[in-house]
Amino acid sequence: MEHVLVSVTILFATVSLVGAIIWLVRHFEKKRTEALHAVATDIGLDFSPTKDDALLAKMNAFSLFNKGRSRKMKNVMTTETDNGSITIFDYQYTTGGGDNSRTYRHTVVSIESDALSLPSFALRPEGVIQKVGAALGMQDIDFEGHPEFSNSFVLTGDDEQSVRKFFDAELLESLAQQRKGICVESTPGLLIYHCGGRRKPEEVHELMNEARTVHSVFAARLSRMSSTSL
Numbered sequence: 001m002e003h004v005l006v007s008v009t010i011l012f013a014t015v016s017l018v019g020a021i022i023w024l025v026r027h028f029e030k031k032r033t034e035a036l037h038a039v040a041t042d043i044g045l046d047f048s049p050t051k052d053d054a055l056l057a058k059m060n061a062f063s064l065f066n067k068g069r070s071r072k073m074k075n076v077m078t079t080e081t082d083n084g085s086i087t088i089f090d091y092q093y094t095t096g097g098g099d100n101s102r103t104y105r106h107t108v109v110s111i112e113s114d115a116l117s118l119p120s121f122a123l124r125p126e127g128v129i130q131k132v133g134a135a136l137g138m139q140d141i142d143f144e145g146h147p148e149f150s151n152s153f154v155l156t157g158d159d160e161q162s163v164r165k166f167f168d169a170e171l172l173e174s175l176a177q178q179r180k181g182i183c184v185e186s187t188p189g190l191l192i193y194h195c196g197g198r199r200k201p202e203e204v205h206e207l208m209n210e211a212r213t214v215h216s217v218f219a220a221r222l223s224r225m226s227s228t229s230l
Contacts, residue, residue: 033049033074035201035202036075036201039201040077046077046078048076050074058110059073061190062185064108067095067104068094068095069095070093075089083212084113084114086111086212088108090107091106092104105197107195107199108193109192109193110192111190111191111211115222116188116189116218118166118188118222119157122186123154123182123183124196125181126140126154140154141155141163141167143172145169146172146173149176155167166225168221170220178217179195179210182210183196191218193210193211195207195210
């Protein structure tokens with residue numbers, strides 16, 4: 001009988017703990033949504049707490065949105081600018097299972113414009129794992145004349161020749177001067193920017209400005225291409 005009571009007590013404690021964790025997560029997520037709504041209103045962005053199905057479908061072109069399982073988009077903030085349609089949102093996915101389960105959370109900025117005639121590529125920071133991968137033959141488009149860029153980033157693309165042609169010396173130097181944690185992915189007409197984590201509500205405006213700065217670097221490259229073709 002005593003053994004049964006101990007087992008029941010442990011089970012009850014476990015269920016209570018799990019319930020408390022779930023409540024806390026939901027509580028903090030609700031508070032985050034409320035805070036992001038307030039920030040969006042303050043800086044003139046349209047806000048929706050739920051996913052944008054049309055936008056999420058477009059995101060499938062990028063590697064970030066093809067990882068793991070339980071993929072979720074929420075807290076979507078949008079605005080129209082001279083640079084195109086800018087959307088900021090929370091995104092998360094889960095890898096592994098059981099004790100090895102891990103959930104990754106990001107705040108992502110997407111910029112959509114017909115003027116973004118960019119090649120398809122992915123740019124992310126180069127760490128130890130990426131250096132080992134490159135040594136084992138994984139794709140990393142390096143530029144011998146620009147070691148600062150090549151040592152800071154992993155650059156990949158379906159059409160390496162097209163990517164190499166697009167990333168001229170001025171673009172490489174400009175990107176090397178950006179914060180080293182940036183991640184950028186692009187397909188024609190669409191660019192996403194994130195910094196490998198979820199940003200606080202009070203950092204949303206700063207994140208949007210970072211994305212605009214990165215966008216301006218690529219827009220300048222497109223402008224140089226147009227000038228050359230004239």
